[in-house]
Amino acid sequence: MSDVLVHVYGVVASTAELPDGLTGRLDKPVRRIVEDDLAVLVSDVDEEARVRRADLLAHAHLLEAVAAQTTVIPSRFGVLLPDDDTVRRELLLQRGEELRALLQAFDGCVQVTVHASYDEDAALREVLGRDPRLAALRDSTDLTDTAGQVRLGEAVGGALAALREEAASMVIESLRPHAVAASLNEVRGAYDVVSVALLVRREDRPQLDGAVGDLDREAAGRMTLRYVGPQPPYAFLDRVDTTERSWA
Numbered sequence: 001m002s003d004v005l006v007h008v009y010g011v012v013a014s015t016a017e018l019p020d021g022l023t024g025r026l027d028k029p030v031r032r033i034v035e036d037d038l039a040v041l042v043s044d045v046d047e048e049a050r051v052r053r054a055d056l057l058a059h060a061h062l063l064e065a066v067a068a069q070t071t072v073i074p075s076r077f078g079v080l081l082p083d084d085d086t087v088r089r090e091l092l093l094q095r096g097e098e099l100r101a102l103l104q105a106f107d108g109c110v111q112v113t114v115h116a117s118y119d120e121d122a123a124l125r126e127v128l129g130r131d132p133r134l135a136a137l138r139d140s141t142d143l144t145d146t147a148g149q150v151r152l153g154e155a156v157g158g159a160l161a162a163l164r165e166e167a168a169s170m171v172i173e174s175l176r177p178h179a180v181a182a183s184l185n186e187v188r189g190a191y192d193v194v195s196v197a198l199l200v201r202r203e204d205r206p207q208l209d210g211a212v213g214d215l216d217r218e219a220a221g222r223m224t225l226r227y228v229g230p231q232p233p234y235a236f237l238d239r240v241d242t243t244e245r246s247w248a
Contacts, residue, residue, distance in 0.1 A: 006033075006087055008079040009041040009062055010232065011099050016070040024062050025055045033084050035092035038099055041066065042087060045080065067110050067232045073102045074232040102237065109180060109199050111236065112229030114212060116171050116193040122222045123160055123191055130159075160190070167223065168194035174215050178208040183235035193223060197235035205230075 007025055012018070014034045022030040024043035032039040041062070049055075059077045066072045081087050091099070171194050176182050178200060185195035200208050216225045 003047040003082070004044045005047050005080040005082060006042045006084060007045045007059075008075045008081060008087065008091070009043070009059060010066065010072045010074040011091065011103070012039050012041065012066065012070055012072050013037060013103060014039040016072075019065050019069055022062060022065065023058075025049075025058050027058075030062060033087050033092070035088050035096070038092050038096060038103075040087050040091055041072075042084075047080075051078075063232050064230065067230045071103055071106050071108065072232050073099060073106070073237070074234060106199075106233045106236070108202055109233060110202060110205070110230035111197055111199055111233045112205075112208065112227065113185070113195065113197045113231065113235075114171065114175060115195045115226040115228070116167065116219070116223050117189065118164065118167065118191040118193055118223050119221070120191050123163060126163060126222070164191075164193050171215065172196055175208065175211055178204055178211055181236060181239070183239070185235070199233055199236050 009024060009030065012032075014032070014037050016039070018030075018041075022041075024030045025045050026049065028043040028045065030041055030043045033042055056077055063072060063074050081090065172182065172184075175196070175198060179198035180201060181199040183197045183199075185197060187193070187195050198208065212225065212227050216227075219225060
């Protein structure tokens with residue numbers, strides 16, 4: 001018979017109001033382990049339970065639901081402890097001051113993430129339309145000319161990189177005034193423009209939502225925007241000096 005372990009989702013203030021009917025991995029009910037002014041959100045999981053993609057999504061979706069309502073310091077997926085007493089000792093007692101400082105630093109804030117990517121055809125049309133020499137090079141390069149094709153590819157690649165950099169700056173400059181902080185994520189696709197996490201005060205969300213909507217309309221036909229959130233402050237946890245309770 002396998003043991004029951006405690007899956008850790010994150011930490012909130014003990015007085016925080018949570019959404020009704022929270023469930024976590026395997027649809028198990030989520031409960032709180034409380035010590036003074038802190039509470040750890042957990043659910044029970046069988047020790048031999050196989051980790052599935054649905055479990056990763058359940059962990060993320062639970063934290064997003066909580067973040068929509070109150071400040072939460074998230075735990076990475078896969079933190080399993082043997083019992084409630086260990087959770088209380090290792091998290092709430094040993095790390096209590098650090099967790100209080102993080103809750104204070106992020107009080108009233110959520111993270112949202114904006115991903116922007118260029119439409120491939122639109123990007124190519126734009127770089128060719130901006131540079132007649134590049135368009136002429138494309139028209140004059142024979143498909144059988146290997147060296148010429150390499151030169152054309154390098155030229156187009158450079159023009160696309162410059163276009164993405166310009167578009168990324170435009171996205172960030174449009175949204176950054178509405179946020180407390182911003183953190184850039186790595187982008188890898190040839191037509192990915194930017195992925196930026198924004199830490200925003202709850203009361204400023206309507207202004208940011210409006211700015212994202214304006215940007216989406218402005219970029220229609222050229223870029224696609226994906227707006228994710230609210231989320232816990234994943235991208236900003238290591239940017240807080242918990243000893244000073246301030247931004248590093």
